Amino acid sequence: MKPGEQPPDRGFARLLLGFDETRRRFTETTVPLICTSTEQQTFRTAVSGAMIGGIVFNAIGGSRHTVEQPEQHGGSETGANAMIHIQLSGESALTQDGRSAVVRAGDITAYSAARPFRLDHGGESLIVRIPHHALPVPASIVDEVVAVRFARERPLVGIVHPLAAQLGRTVHRLQGGAGRRLAESAVGMLGAVVVETLQDRGDRTRESQLDAVVEYIELNLARPGLTVAEIASANFMSVRTLHALFEEHDSTVAAWVRTRRLERSRRDLADSAFAGLRIGEIALRWGFRDAAHFSRVFADRFGASPRAFRASAAGAAVSSGSPGA
Structure with missing residues (x-):
């Protein structure tokens, strides 16, 4: 894509993937990811998603699998994004920067694909990739809360879960000006969640x-x-x-x-x-x-x-x- 060219908004409806296709998709991302699973023979994962205004939404659910990024990729395009993981059902575990977080239905966590991480994914989740320039808070603030559990008991986190669950079911339909405004509102709300969690961690x-x-x-x-x-x-x-x-x-x-x-x-x-x-x-x-x-x-x-x-x-x-x- 040429500099300054607007990436086209696009979405894809629910796809049911086996392990080989899931692993291939992970290896073809901007920063190649390693995908493994102990359930390869019976593996099934449903995915749907959309890119709108440069913000990427992916709804994922199905067999348990692990996604790893073992190397530093500071200069990559993906390195200019924050990854927000909203757990819709089941349980996942994230490790990055020496911290670990276990998230269950209603919890949120964050990570960067530009630095080594490990995500043990279970249940259903909505993962949002947000360009740093679109964040309503400095990117360095997000770095302070990677692999931290944003507890569902917190007021703002509690508001996000039902909205994310609905978005996970309809994400592929986002389009046009209305879709862009919805995406921007979601990013603003997630930025507020990051700040709320940061303030709760000691003297902030x-x-x-x-x-x-x-x-x-x-x-x-x-x-x-x-x-x-x-x-x-x-x-x-x-x-x-x-x-x-x-x-x-x-x-x-x-x-x-x-x-x-x-x-x-x-x-x-x-x-x-x-x-x-x-x-x-x-x-x-x-x-x-x-x-x-x-x-x-x-x-x-x-x-x-x-x-x-x-x-x-x-x-x-x-x-x-x-x-x-």
Whole structure:
């Protein structure tokens, strides 16, 4: 795929796979994975899934199997993604970065396919692959909770399970602008779950502060006049403290605001519901006063101009909606 080209939204309905086909599919992922099972002769796994707006949903259920990634792949494309595992039924176990988590129906955990991990999969699950640029929290926060059980007893985790169960049954039907908005909402909710779990793990005052700051930024992205001083003041801290919060996660306040504005603009450019808006109007919706500046930073971020990206997204939507696609 060319830089900046929008991956076409696509889905596939429920497939029933034997062991050899399941193992082959794992070895053909961006980071090759090793799949084993003690039930190879009777092995059956049902899978369905969708890619929408660069976010991948896979519903998996059936025979118990183990998926391993034994090597470091820091430079891979998959390394720029967070993997969120939602256990719908049964039990699975995840090991990564020296930690282990056993998850049962209603629990959630996270991992990275770019670093060694082992997933002993049982029952049914929904696995969501989220590009780091689409996460509503810094990627380094997710790294702090890999192979940690997000307990189903927690308020936000408890909300996610029934929604994920329904999504697991209908994931292959996600499409168009409505599907993109649903996918974005799911990512936002999973980001909140990550923060909730992190705050529950000991003294997490700094993460609580960062969560409040990120929420304030999200609510005010559309205002061109949003400043670092305002963000600090609204969250009862000094500008120096605010900068230090983001430096701990290898970012800056300005870079985070710009990234979130670009991601929102990118979403709207790909959404047919906003086809009637000019590119400059979409830029202004997310705080970019200067259309030329917006075009430059958008191209720097996504490898294509806003106009080329919008055309690519429109073409991908037509292809995914055509018969036999």
